[in-house]
Amino acid sequence: MIDLSGLTQPLLDLLSSFGTGVLGTGGASDGLRSTSTNLDQIYELGRNAINNVNTAWDGMAVDAATSKALRVQTSSATLSDTGNEMATVLDQAAAYVETGQKDLDAVVNSFLSDVSALSPTLGTPVGLAAVVSSAIDHIGQGLGVVSRVQDELSTQTASIQELTPAPSSTSLASASSGASNLASSASSLLSGTGGSVLSAVSSGLSSALSSTSSGSKSATNGTTNNGGKTSTGSGSSSGSSTGSDGTGVKITLPDGSTVEAPNEEAATAVRSAISAVGTPYVWGGNSPGSGIDCSGLTKYAYGEAGVELPRLAQEQHIGHPQVSPGDLMPGDLAVWDGHVAMVVGNGQLVEAGDPVSISSIRTENSGMEFYGFYRPTA
Incomplete structure (x- = not known):
């Protein structure tokens, strides 16, 4: 058996x-x-x-x-x-x-x-x-x-x-x-x-x-600023973030960090502004790669996203209410009386100096009056 x-x-x-x-x-x-x-x-x-x-x-x-x-x-x-x-x-x-x-x-x-x-x-x-x-x-x-x-x-x-x-x-x-x-x-x-x-x-x-x-990455790499939540990752993919209301779009910055803009318009503007890094400063310039000034950079970048901005820096304080420093997201504008820069996330902004470059967020600029941070797509 x-x-x-x-x-x-x-x-x-x-x-x-x-x-x-x-x-x-x-x-x-x-x-x-x-x-x-x-x-x-x-x-x-x-x-x-x-x-x-x-x-x-x-x-x-x-x-x-x-x-x-x-x-x-x-x-x-x-x-x-x-x-x-x-x-x-x-x-x-x-x-x-x-x-x-x-x-x-x-x-x-x-x-x-x-x-x-x-x-x-x-x-x-x-x-x-x-x-x-x-x-x-x-x-x-x-x-x-x-x-x-x-x-x-x-x-x-x-x-x-x-x-x-x-x-x-x-x-x-x-x-x-x-x-x-x-x-x-x-x-x-x-x-x-x-x-x-x-x-x-x-x-x-x-x-x-x-x-x-x-891990070998620094605290500023592989991270995503979601205005309150973040994600990790790499590459230039975009999409909704689990840490937001589902409308955010991810962007990879030159330093390797991944940030999240509030919407596709802001994300496109940030990518466009970053693409102009290295462009010489030319007063009144509007051409990434050949010559551009501060408001020309932000106007160009948001123009690529289908958002029209005034030409003068001090007039680009649009989008209300004014954004607090602790709530900044990629695409927000830092506006002075005579200068403007774009927040890219992770404590940084891109601006037309000589040349266009990325630096730490600030509110001081050669003694100019600082109007505040604004979100054009708000």
């Missing part, structure tokens, strides 16, 4: 090692989202502090502090968005494992049903052949489920790897430590839900996450 338990055992072992994929309350993804919520609160406090400082004082020292604070804000908000995105990836990975476990359970029950149906013939060669054939078929189905889930988790691992660029330890040491802890949590999560069957995928995910604590 054939050992039926021996035929069933491989399926049972596969099922028991696979895990359920069900995440308990307070697990890795909950921890990530909780941390992101705390970072959002810190960001809001920082935004208010920037605005309060600029309300109470002005001058070069405040400008320098504001520029630095905006960069720190960008870094903290980047961590917040990255945490939420990682939590979503972990939840999806757990869902794949949970579905796989249910599918494996169905395979086991199907085999047991076959055995029950064939039980009257198990004493015959035909019955024994049928049950062995069924066992082989169901083990194949089980391995197919495992292979499918491994492929699905490989996709999640790739998603995690896309989120790995992190601020350097010199600017955010505690953030690096937090990333290392997240790596450990993620590894525990997947190894707990997948067992030895998914150990390779779990190891890959852990490795990807662990690299966030030793």
